[in-house]
Amino acid sequence: MHDIKWIRDNGAAFDKGLADRNKPAMAEALIVLDEARRAQLTRLQELQAQANASAKAIGAAMGRKDTAEAERLKASVAAIKAEIQKGEADARDLETELTEVLAGIPNLPAADVPVGRDESDNVEVRRWGTPREFDFAPKQHFELGEALGQMDFETATKISGARFVLLKGQLARLERALAQFMLDLHTDTHGYTEVSPPFLVKSETAYGTGNLPKFAEDLFRTETGLWLIPTAEVPVTNIVRDEILTEAELPHRYTAWTPCFRSEAGSAGRDTRGMIRLHQFAKVELVSITTPEASEAEHERMTAAAEEVLKRLGLPFRTIALCTGDMGFASKKTYDLEVWLPGQNAYREISSCSNCGDFQGRRMNARYRPAEGKGTRFVHTLNGSGVAVGRCLVAVLENWQNADGSITVPDALRPYMGGLERIG
Template structure:
């Protein structure tokens, strides 16, 4: 959410930021609505003052026995009361329109975010690991002999429809092991607090984390008006909604392993093969709540947490900073980590680590008290995948595949797989 006072003071700054994102200018429309709202408020206050004055004069007229003046003033009080109510209703409606308009304007990009139109303009900032050399043509994850029978899309489609998968046997265990490894690493080594949050949330939580109103069609809503979370960023970030915390409370660092749900309404036909893009998936999420002065450093720390998971698993990756045209609605700056997937001979996104600045905090009224006094200030919120479990499974399977249809698994998973590190071509762990 944008600060209307900042737009009044410097409307050109908003339009310049939107232009960097490829968006049309909005300040004129915002200020026109704001001016109309403020005019109704002022008019209501004037009418209220006139009503109050007439109310006092009614008593004086009655005391004097001036019946005509008494009736005139009483009628005037009624008229002013009706005027006040009407103007207040108009002001309330205009305020709702202004809030809705502001809620649909994307966040302003940080100064160091590269300008660009789409993913082709993203800038690589890091690369790790050597791309594996195979003496055979590597397969996609669902084609590997040891995986194929345990990754059942047909049965899942019979149960739930397209873009679902039924994992079984050793592949289901490897998937679970990856999530456990990620959570344990973030808690034991990265200092995050594990949370087991609800995956059904209210409108306010979706709105506060900028998923509503713009992206409602990309999420699932229940008949009683709840939402299935698109990511646990929503409940984890909303923990601090409507709170004014002490500065000493900061930073707060959370992690959660949850199911996530996305309707993918705007992505028909994209990445439909295999389990790369599913309606239901699992993700280990990281959320940080910080002091504004510390949010940029916190984003880099979170990025290293996510990169460290891939390094521990031996998965080659590259990190890019997203350009203005490819950045998410609520983000001020985003880094994507892309894992190497041999079956597609390319890097694919496995994590996004974003800072939203105070964009979400304004929407959910989350503030802190400065330790040296002064008015409460808005917090900064950050979120990142640490990592997407299904996509990590894809990367592990494809990078570890062997010519005989087996898969060499990362040593880091051995403690979670009974000491076994090989998925045989017959689908068993060894």
Template sequence: MYDLKLIRETPEVLDEGLKRRNLEPMSARILELDKQHRAIQAELQDMQARRNDASKQIGIAKRNGDDASDLMAEVAEIKSGMAEKESADNDLANQIKDILSGMPNRPLDDVPVGADEDDNILARLVGDKPKLSFDAKQHFELGEVDGEMDFELAAKLSGSRFVVLKGGVARLYRALSQFMIDLHIDEHGYTEVIPPVLVRDHAMYGTSQLPKFAEDSFRTEEGFWLIPTAEVPLTNTVAGEILKDSDLPRRMTALTPCFRSEAGSAGRDTRGMLRQHQFDKVEMVSIVHPDKSDEELERMTGCAEDVLKRLGLHYRVVVLCTGDMGFGARKTYDIEVWLPGQDAYREISSCSTCGDFQARRMNARFRPADSKKPSFVHTLNGSGVAVGRCLIAVMENYQQADGSIIVPEVLRPYMGGKESILTNE
């Protein structure tokens, strides 16, 4: 959400940010609506003052036994006129709010301008691609052999874009989940949170899933939303709060199921686990002082990278361009893991700084040590990482010629010491 006062003072900043997002300028339209809005508010104040004055005169006239019918008619007319003005005022306020709510965040100055993923910038490559002496298989080709990755059964139960995991694959999935959450808690300094996975409209609005992206999420008949990411409940824990300066930074992590309709991905990644309606993800959220948000983005990205480093996976980090960046982000790093079966890099984590964009929507503030006036916090979120995609990466990178999967050493304590799965034993 943008600061309307800032748009009044520097409309060119808004338009420049929208231009970098490949969008048309909006300041002129917003300022015209704002001008009308403030004009009506001024008229309402004048009408209120006149009504109050006339009401006092009516009281005086009645005490003196004078005729107050003209004054009473004037008050009634003013009251009726005010109702019409208030309706128009509310309509203008809602129009302004709708426009502001539908505009994406302003990119940071160092974010590359571009149209889509082809314009993203490589930040770094880490590790080496595995050297396989055989043709690599995709994860579903490996998992379906013994039925431990069962898409047909999932389709019978729930339809497309679901999977049933069994046996060693299921245990490997659970091991990855526990390894990641333990790493972020024990070594990266995050506080574990187990939040609700059903939230109300205001929580989805606060992290900018609503109103623009309603079709991307699932909503129950009772009005709850199934969270598309734990970013929603974790970030909203500070909604409406005024934190102390000493409360910052606040770092939280959660392992939760996530639910997405994948409304815009028809025909994409229809085989396998890359794009599911239901998946688990370890999420990281930071609430920080505005001066620390750039530094925190680097830290958070490093925490996500640490997962892949410890698993011995080759990956690259890219800076998303303005045309590929998420709605609420000011800057985003995507971590893309190498998948030998696909012979391609695929996103496994996305870490973003949102500035005060979400904080304004949630009214999340803190009181600086040197000021009595509260300021908006800055929020960040990142995957640390998506469990299903990490399972895919481990299976494809650690596959053997006989179809078995070597369990990375860091996961073996979570696997009861097992060194491989899918061994046909």
């Protein structure tokens, strides 16, 4: 959410940020709408002053026993009150319209975000690891999983439809092992507090992180009006909604494993085979709540925490700075981690780590009280995949596959697999 006061004072900068995100200029239209709202509020104050003055005059007229004047004034007050009532409704309508327009405008990019139109303009920041050279043709994860008899898309389709998977046996345990490994790493090494949040949320919760109203078609909604979470970012970030924190207690760092549910609207024909794009998948999420001064450093820290997962699993990856045209709605700056998949001979996204600035803080009314000075400030929020468990399973299968179709279990996962060294 954007601050209309800031837009009034920085209209050109606001439109420049939107232009960098390939969005049309909106400052002038927003200011006109806000001026209409403010004019209506001023008119209401004037009408209320008139009503108060007339009410006083009624008392004076009654004291003089001037009944005719008193009745005239009463009629005037009644007319003013009716006008106030209508004016209040008009003011509410203008306020709602302004809020709805602001709610649909994406965050402005940070100054150091590369300007571009789409993913082709993203910038590689660094790489880690060297893709393995195979002495056989590497297979894709679904070929490996199906040959093992432990990755079943046909049964999942029978149960739930397309874009679902049923894992069995050692692959089911491997998925669980990956999640446990990530949670332990983030809590024990990186200092995140593990939380287990609800998987169903209210509309205002999804609104707070920017998922509603703009992306309703990407979510699943229950008949009771609750929404299945698309990521743990939604419930975990909302822990601080409507709260006033102290600066001393920041940053808050949370990690959570949850299933995630996405309708994948608009992705028809993309990644139709395998586990890359499912309606239901598991993810370990990282969320930070911090001050404006600390959020840039926190963003680098969070990205490094996600990178460490891939390093310990021996999975080659590259870190990408997303350009202005490819960033998510709520983000002001995003790093994507793309893991090497030898079966596809390509790098594919496995994590996004985003600094949202105060964009979500405003939507959630989440504030903190600075150690010095008066008043409160909106918190800065950050979120990142630490990492997507299903895609990490894909990467482990493809990078650690053997010529006979078996999978070598990475050293970091063996304690979680009962010491198992190979899946075959």
